[in-house]
Amino acid sequence: MSYIIRLIKKAQKGNEKAFLKLFQMYEADIYRMAFVYLKNEEEALDIVQETAYKAFDKIEGLKEPAYIKTWLIKITISSSLNRLKKLEKIVPMQNEYIDNIQFEQGDHTVKVLLQQILEELTSDEKGIVLLKYYEGYTFQEIADTLQIPLGTVKSILYRALKKLRVQVEEADFYG
Amino acid sequence: MDKLKESVKSIPLPQDLHKRAKMGVSQVKKKKEETMAHSISGHRIFS
Numbered sequence: 001m002s003y004i005i006r007l008i009k010k011a012q013k014g015n016e017k018a019f020l021k022l023f024q025m026y027e028a029d030i031y032r033m034a035f036v037y038l039k040n041e042e043e044a045l046d047i048v049q050e051t052a053y054k055a056f057d058k059i060e061g062l063k064e065p066a067y068i069k070t071w072l073i074k075i076t077i078s079s080s081l082n083r084l085k086k087l088e089k090i091v092p093m094q095n096e097y098i099d100n101i102q103f104e105q106g107d108h109t110v111k112v113l114l115q116q117i118l119e120e121l122t123s124d125e126k127g128i129v130l131l132k133y134y135e136g137y138t139f140q141e142i143a144d145t146l147q148i149p150l151g152t153v154k155s156i157l158y159r160a161l162k163k164l165r166v167q168v169e170e171a172d173f174y175g
Numbered sequence: 176m177d178k179l180k181e182s183v184k185s186i187p188l189p190q191d192l193h194k195r196a197k198m199g200v201s202q203v204k205k206k207k208e209e210t211m212a213h214s215i216s217g218h219r220i221f222s
Binding site: 016019020027035036046049051052053054055056107110113114130133166 | 186
């Protein structure tokens with residue numbers, strides 16, 4: 001972590017190389033998060049570029065370096081949602097993306113599950129599923145990141161998992 | 176629940192991913208240079 005803090009301090013002084021080294025640690029996650037929202041490689045890459053732009057522009061004001069990843073994820077989610085709104089105004093999203101993806105893994109259930117995440121979940125549900133199971137956040141961290149009540153996080157996740165037909169453990173939510 | 180993580184991880188990464196991050200950073204640099212140039216030329220006009 002101290003290496004990351006050092007990079008942040010350098011980036012805050014305008015050091016591009018330090019910022020890019022830092023960003024590189026998170027760019028795969030940023031891309032995948034954006035892809036889940038936008039379902040399109042080029043749009044997701046635009047969000048990576050936009051996130052890098054906004055983050056480098058504003059990193060000087062980052063008060064808590066320990067929360068760099070959460071901060072980048074917040075930028076990614078908000079940029080993705082804004083882009084989604086703009087795109088939906090222009091033309092309904094196409095569903096041809098999934099067939100064009102060249103999966104590295106051969107697991108069919110993984111592909112089916114991804115297709116369900118992309119197609120069946122709302123933006124709210126996608127965000128919470130990503131933060132919980134991809135990023136490993138706690139319910140409280142999700143609530144803080146998305147600035148919504150804890151109870152809402154739990155109910156949206158419960159609904160999302162039911163849609164995905166994933167085994168829901170009641171104790172996880174209300175225990 | 177691991178399947179959920181696995182499914183998101185199965186989204187392949189494009190080759191030019193880091194290049195796009197670099198482009199974002201270059202845009203900031205360009206913006207700052209332009210702002211600097213404007214403030215210098217503005218200073219000249221009023222001085």
